[in-house]
Amino acid sequence: MTDIEPDLKQLGDRVVTDIFAMGENVEDPNNYPRLQQYDAWCRRVDEITVAQGWKDLNDVAAEEGLVSIAYERHHGEYSRIYQFAKGYLYSPSAALYSCPLSMTDGAARVMEVYGSKDMKQKYYPRLISRDPKVFWTSGQWMTERPGGSDVSRTETLAELVDAKENKWKISGFKWFSSATTADMTMLLARTIDPDTGLVQQGSRGLSLFVAEMRKPDGQLNGVRVHRLKDKYGTKGLPTAELELNGMEAHMVGQPGRGVATIASILNITRIYSAVGTLCSLRRCLAIAKDFALKRQVGNRTLDKTPLHITTLARLELIFRASAQISFYAVQLLGRTECLPENDPQRQQDMEVLRLLTPIAKAYVCRICVDAISETMEALGGQGYMEEIGIGKNLRNSQVNTIWEGTTNVLALDVLRVLQKSKGAALKTFAEVMDKKIQVALTSSPMVFTDAAQRIRSSLKDIIVFVNEHQRSATVEIHMREVTFALGRVTAATLLMEQAAWALTNSVAGAEQDVAALNQWCQNSQFSKPLVAVGLDTILQEAKMVFGPDAKL
Missing domain, CATH: 1.10.540.10 (Acyl-CoA dehydrogenase/oxidase, N-terminal domain)
Structure with a gap:
């Protein structure tokens, strides 16, 4: 490598x-x-x-x-x-x-x-081409006027033209189509029974189709662009309202299995949303940290100011935790794509990934967008200036809390996974997390005992709550909090795994990895009451943010 x-x-x-x-x-x-x-x-x-x-x-x-x-x-x-x-x-x-x-x-x-x-x-x-002249991009059209995430309200219709050639004509209205200048698109439509003329209803009546944006002569393929969307951010990205009138398309997969088939796209695009918000935070945090090294307040720079250091340390923790969650999802995605289908590890990875993907997208996007806003404040008035770039990153990142499912939609998706598996998915998830904790404890029991107890206690509380209320309205009411709690536990476990690996391999910065884990597990997210923090803790945070040579 x-x-x-x-x-x-x-x-x-x-x-x-x-x-x-x-x-x-x-x-x-x-x-x-x-x-x-x-x-x-x-x-x-x-x-x-x-x-x-x-x-x-x-x-x-x-x-x-x-x-x-x-x-x-x-x-x-x-x-x-x-x-x-x-x-x-x-x-x-x-x-x-x-x-x-x-x-x-x-x-x-x-x-x-x-x-x-x-x-x-x-x-x-x-x-998948590397040649720009060959490479095509694809859109993904799901959203319609009657509902966003509720695809069962899809009104777009697909009429069979040639069964042998798998040719269909699609008509309808797609309310929100990002990257409208793509070369092709994947879209959902409701099929018309060629024998009875009846329209297949419900989400099970939806099929997935692939269509090219243009015909061989360069004309649009049955597409009319009604208008471009005027958005809060992502303004350079062409997003439009489209009317489809006889768009030539081909069905992908089995009839009526469109939602299940397009899930392969959602699993990937949701991870993109998490990583996209994460890297915007990294860019903005880098700007805030550099500013702190240079901005003079009184007789010292901001990197020597305990309160400012603590603020940046909290943002650094959010970044580290989000990076662990996001790239763990990436790791699982890679394994599920490459391991043999009958490999038990693949089956376990798929179960964990199915639960983790909506958790990662909901939790990482939510906390990173909030953290990006905080980086703007860390520069005072200068952070609010367009030239600095934080405003642009904040606007462009905000959409990731909405694309591919809002936080509440994703929380309900987590609930569906838990209910459909009858608790098996959560059980598998807990076993995988506990195995990681046990490996860390075996390597350095004195270092990780306190954090391990906190993580296990939090995970136990989640399991007890879900099991007690899984079939009642109570669990849905609190599903957003449950999703975030699972995100915090995942982050803590992965931070422990990282710290244990760093200590075992004598990696530079291992001390900061341990400090990050302890700070994550000891703050209010794990229900610890407010306690006085000494200068030694502030110094640890300074080293975590600015490196081992940082001084107060």
Whole structure:
């Protein structure tokens, strides 16, 4: 794996130079997407113009393998970690080009698993190509006017044209289509029975389709763009309301299995949301930390001010915890894609990943967006200035709490996993977490005993609560808190695993890893009452934020 670090380093150099410039070009209000619905002869054209930087970011994504790395699998189950590490570096500079990449990644996975032979030959190679001239991006159209996450209200209809060729014509209205300039899209539609003419109702009547945005002659494929969305953030990303009128498409997978099939996309795009918010926090926290080293208040800089250090330390903890959760989900994703289907480890990983994905997306996005806001405040008035970049990251990150399910929608998804498995998913999750705790205790019992007791106690409380109220309205009322509690426990366990590994291998910074674990487990998130904090604790926090040479 000696090729990975140099590759990450060269991309790291690019994200502060040419890629950053591309993103700035996209974020320039003069370059925001524009819609021209008619040409000079009043012919409907529906052309969306995007910034040159948007096109350049597409080429970079292809060349850097930001999708392809995961499917080339040169590094086996670790290919996903490598891929997301590159995306983590790319995203804060790339003006949300990670959005079409996330949907393209999801579409590639659907093609790989469910695509027909023709689809695998036509679409899959384009979705995973490193050649910008070959590479295609994909959209994902689910949201409609009657409901967002409630896909059972989908009104879009699919009429069979040719059963032998699997050709369908789709008509309807998609209310929210991000990355509208993508080359193809995956979309849900309700099929019409060719024999009876009846429309299949409910979420089980939905099927998944793939369609190209344009016909071979360059004309839009039965698509009319009614308007571009005026959004709070992600302004360089073209998002539109679309009317479909006879859009030519092909069904993917089995009829009526659209929701289950598109879940492969959601599992991936939700992880993208978590990592995307995480890396925006990393960028903003880096700005806040650098500012603290230079901003003079009285006769000292902010990095010598205990209260400011404590504030940044809390943000550092949120970052570390979120990074552990997000990349654990990435690790599990990579393993489930690469391990043999009959491997017991794969079965366990799939069970944990199914529960962890909505937890990670809900919890990480929520706490990281709040933390990004705090980094803005850490710079005072200067943090509020557009030139600094924190405002842009805050606006663009806020959407991750909404895309692919709001916090409440995700909490209910966690509840569905718990109820459908009749408690088995939570039991498996607890066993996996406890095994990690036990390994850490075996390596350094004196170091980790207190944290282990706190984590186990919190996990036990969650299990007892869920088991006692699983079939009542009480558990739904508190499901948001349960989801966050599971997120905190996951973070604590993974922070312990990291600290134990660092101590065992004498890694530089192991002391800060232990301090991060203890701070995470001893703060109010684990129900510890307010206690006085001494200067020795502040010094530990300073070292965690600014490195081992930090001084008060």
